[in-house]
Amino acid sequence: KNEVEQSPQNLTAQEGEFITINCSYSVGISALHWLQQHPGGGIVSLFMLSSGKKKHGRLIATINIQEKHSSLHITASHPRDSAVYICAVSGGGADGLTFGKGTHLIIQP
Amino acid sequence: DAGVIQSPRHEVTEMGQEVTLRCKPISGHNSLFWYRQTMMRGLELLIYFNNNVPIDDSGMPEDRFSAKMPNASFSTLKIQPSEPRDSAVYFCASSSGGTNYNEQFFGPGTRLTVL
Numbered sequence A: 001k002n003e004v005e006q007s008p009q010n011l012t013a014q015e016g017e018f019i020t021i022n023c024s025y026s027v028g029i030s031a032l033h034w035l036q037q038h039p040g041g042g043i044v045s046l047f048m049l050s051s052g053k054k055k056h057g058r059l060i061a062t063i064n065i066q067e068k069h070s071s072l073h074i075t076a077s078h079p080r081d082s083a084v085y086i087c088a089v090s091g092g093g094a095d096g097l098t099f100g101k102g103t104h105l106i107i108q109p
Numbered sequence B: 001d002a003g004v005i006q007s008p009r010h011e012v013t014e015m016g017q018e019v020t021l022r023c024k025p026i027s028g029h030n031s032l033f034w035y036r037q038t039m040m041r042g043l044e045l046l047i048y049f050n051n052n053v054p055i056d057d058s059g060m061p062e063d064r065f066s067a068k069m070p071n072a073s074f075s076t077l078k079i080q081p082s083e084p085r086d087s088a089v090y091f092c093a094s095s096s097g098g099t100n101y102n103e104q105f106f107g108p109g110t111r112l113t114v115l
Helices: none
Strands: A004-007 A010-014 A019-025 A031-037 A043-049 A052-056 A059-064 A069-074 A083-090 A103-108 B005-007 B010-013 B019-024 B031-038 B042-050 B053-056 B065-071 B074-079 B088-095 B110-114
Touching: A004 A083, A010 A019, A019 A031, A019 A083, A019 A103, A031 A069, A043 A052, A043 A059, A043 A069, A069 A083, B005 B088, B010 B019, B019 B088, B019 B110, B031 B074, B042 B065, B042 B074, B053 B065, B074 B088
Parallel strands: A010 A103, B010 B110
Antiparallel strands: A004 A019, A019 A069, A031 A043, A031 A083, A052 A059, A059 A069, A083 A103, B005 B019, B019 B074, B031 B042, B031 B088, B042 B053, B065 B074, B088 B110
């Protein structure tokens, strides 16, 4: 069973700061997912990647398959980025996800 | 598309009662997942279906839990009898499957409280 570790667990930053959230996993995967969960509880998929780097707006996700590590970056952070960010991994085919515990991010104005 | 639809959104019941949670996946998606989220354990996979067939139910906590997918557009998760420790948010998700690149789309969740 894959073990997914995220750091930090909690992060408070000022508006405009560059944010990095890290994720490591123990067993080879087919894809890594970054999810966002807002206080209302809904879960939104931000990225799914199996190699390299993806960018969407101010969000950037990278993965290093050899090191079993991924990072999620937020540039020019904004209070509306405040949410829980969850790393999850999947095996081959239509596997269910194994989740990290999440990083609770607060961006203060 | 309306996205993944779950009902009810909130359910409060008493210990020992039967609870049925419902999910309608995105049309055309052939994989469906049930997850549970608690403060203590975070998000966990309970069971997933591919083309209406249960593939992995190893996450189902015990025999009190059962899930069905009678057709491609409907799935249920049933708890009988319910216990206070079943209180959690239950999410349903669907994906198009078929490859290793399976972005999952989550429903809004059902918040279950067992008194």
